[in-house]
Amino acid sequence: MRESWRWFGPNDPVTIDEIRQTGATDVVSALHTVPTGEVWSIEAIHQHQALIEECEQGLAPLKWSVVESIPVHEDIKLARPGHEKYIENWILSMENLAKCGIKTICYNFMPVIDWTRTDLNFKLPSGAYALRFDQKKFAAFDLFILKRENAQTEYSTEELNEAKRVFDEMSEQEKTKLTNNIIAGLPGRMTDSYGIDDFRAMLANYKDVSSDVLRSHLFAFLSKVLPRAEAMGVKLAIHPDDPPRDMLGLPRIICTADDLELLFAALPSESNGITLCVGTYSSRPDNDLPAMAKQFGPRIHFSHLRGVSRDPGEQRSFYEASHLDSDIDMVQVVKELLNEETRRSKESANSLGIFIRPDHGHQMMGDIGKTVNPGYSGIGRMKGLAEVRGVIRALSALK
Template identity: 70%
Template structure:
């Protein structure tokens, strides 16, 4: 497997020199300064690539090999008049990347919001900090801070009571922090930051969009993009919705194995693949990650390997666990990925056999607790995760025929 590391650009508190020390060889990055819907020019791509790959003869080289992500403009998800120009821009960006040897793109099709957590610095018994999604806090925000129209219909009487109690127990500062965590934007988000009014306005645009409508809009997008991806040898790797279920009344369509079956039945091209985000999929108890890794192995072009621990009493609440802990058999997942690499090697089709992997959402720990870091992307926690995954890979590799 190809060990990679996400880098947010020159303002990332974790530098390229830091990344070299982890032993990772590949960089996952994007042009975060370019707004959604605009073309990534060759000049901008080359400048970013040179920034990553330029090094002295006595330094370990790094290669920009995976993009995460080219944002999909909201107009495309809504299939608004004029959205074709944004699809054209996306295709041009993809083609420009391919010209410079970057052949894997992770992207998502989540409406309005990207990955969402209620707590960005939740203290663990160890003293380290992690990311957490608390269903009661989320409902409290939805019902009593955002005050979304008809939100009550999405919750049971028990949930409404729990949300009210949660809201009433929060200080004003806690309410402000919760609001910022959910809608103010995170590094790497593929959507804009919002205030409460603009957020409500964005949600209103989706009032007539159900799951099938959104799915059709994804298919329309891919019907344009995939043939162009095939022509330039690009692998598209859709990321699951995080958390993988409807939120704020918005439809979400990449959440389960059934969703992937529907996607591949409609767009069967091998260029149409997935990012196997183990943590995201495993935050749903009905997703079996070992089975999914085996079933969809030929479609896995990229994988985020992280653990998630769901709350026993409220399975929609979860926190980021250590990479080998939580509610997923990570060793079994790694075994499936290694078997897929072996299969590709034996087929000898010229397809890149290696699957790009990266540690994801590491704990904030040790010296990083008092340092600036992007939520989930501190150095030491991810290094710990990478070391754990690396040990699993080395061990399991011995038993793969």
């Protein structure tokens, strides 16, 4: 497997030299300063590549191998008049990346918001801090802070009462923090930051957009992109919706194995693949991750190897657990990925390993108290990478 590490650019608290020390060989990055919808120029790509790949003699080289992500403009998701120019710009960015040798692209089709958490500093029994999604807090935000129109129809009486209790017990400071965590924007996310009124307006754009409609817009987008991707040898790897279910009245369409079956039945191109984000998919108890790794093995171009622990009494709530200590059989997932690599190597001697990276590590030890990108502190991710690396080495030795 190709061990990679996400880097958010020169302002990332984790430096390129520190990434090199983790033992990772590949870097996952993006041009975060380019506004959504604009073309990533070859010059800008080369400049970013140089930051990653140029190093003094004697140091282990790093390679920018995976893009995460080229953002998809909201006009594409809504199929607004004139959105075709944004599709063409997305394609041009993809082609420019391919010309620079970067041919694995992770992207998502989540409307309005990227990955969503209610707590960015959830304290664990170990004293480390994790990301958490609390369904009760989220309902309190939806119903009594955002005050989304007709939101109450989506909750049971018991859920409404519980959300009101949670809301009433929050201080004004806690309400502000919860709001910021959900809508103000996270470092590295691929959508803009919003104020509460802007956020309501963005949600309103999807009032009449069903899952079927949004899925048709994804398929229309990919029908334009995939032929050009094939021509350039690019592998696209769609990331699941996070959390993988409808929320805030927004449709979600990449949540389950059935969703992926629909995607590949409609668009069977070999360039049409997935990012197997183990933690995201596993935040739904009905997703069997080892089975999905086996079923969609040929479509997996990239994988985020992390796990979550769901609350026993409320399966929609979870915190991001240690990479090997979660609700997921990570060892079996890794085994299935290694089996897929073996299958590919038999088909082609030039097959690349599957790009993997640790994801959303705990803030721990010397990183506690430091300014970090939520979920992307250095020590916690290095711990996760070391754990996964050990599993890979052990399983590989048994082959």
